[in-house]
Amino acid sequence: MDSWWQRRPLGRTGLMVSRLGLGSSYGVAGRDVDRAVERGVNYLYWGSRRDPDFGRAVTRAARRDRDGTVVVVQSYARAGVALRPSLELALRRLRIEHADVLLLGWWNQPPPDRIVDKALELREAGKVRALMISCHHRPTFPTFVADPVWGAIMVRYNAAHRGAEGEVFPSVAAATTPPGVVAYTATRWGGLLDRRLVPAAEPVPRASDCYRFALTRPEVDVVLAGPASGAELDEALAALDRGPLSADELAWMRRVGDGVKQIGAVQAARSGNAGALWERVVDRARRLAGR
16 A cells, blocks of 8 residues: 555646645644645645745745645636736745646636636746636536646545535546546534534544545545644644545444534524525635635
């Protein structure tokens, strides 16, 4: 069995990436990012919340080994003219000449030509090396998988939300030259770690179990973590030490995921305002993608 500490190609991007990626949104300290980089993590996502301390760690990593550091910058721009300024501001703050990946965020349908054309212009100009897209409408993903413009896709996947297994991963597996796959929300925003949501008969997973669940899928290249502290970072890194889930562990995580999803839905319904609760969850996910 290959070690999960070994880097692997990220689909059509031409980049070699660590199996665990770090996002900046939850406030992990830059010094802890330095530790992760020293251990081999090179996928650094400065996206939904561009935390300055995380950014300084990205700058340090790029100065030490620019070719080996994969810097991902996200834009939610919906106007073509806004895409370049958003990217260039990030590059100035990170003190780098280019991003390795430009992530176009939250496109539930294929973006219009004006957006794609501007993104391609940035790639042609050397401002980015590859393009990635995220989506919350799983039936759209096969269209992205089939389009060679996208070097990678970013999809929600965890033990409670496994729809990608039927609606996304089969098209990736069938593609002659598939895009890379980055999975996020591995802990279901912490719900899979919550004793109140986990069925009483089941042990509560560790965060590393949740990352292992996503990485055990052969289609997933990177699982994104959003640690808030050094301790949470160490637990995320433990996923790479522990390796793939066994068949029994996979069955356990699926039982936990089913229970968390069901109990969470019941609690939302009992709140009397399930729609508003879901909107808050979605908004939080958009701002703080990673967990």
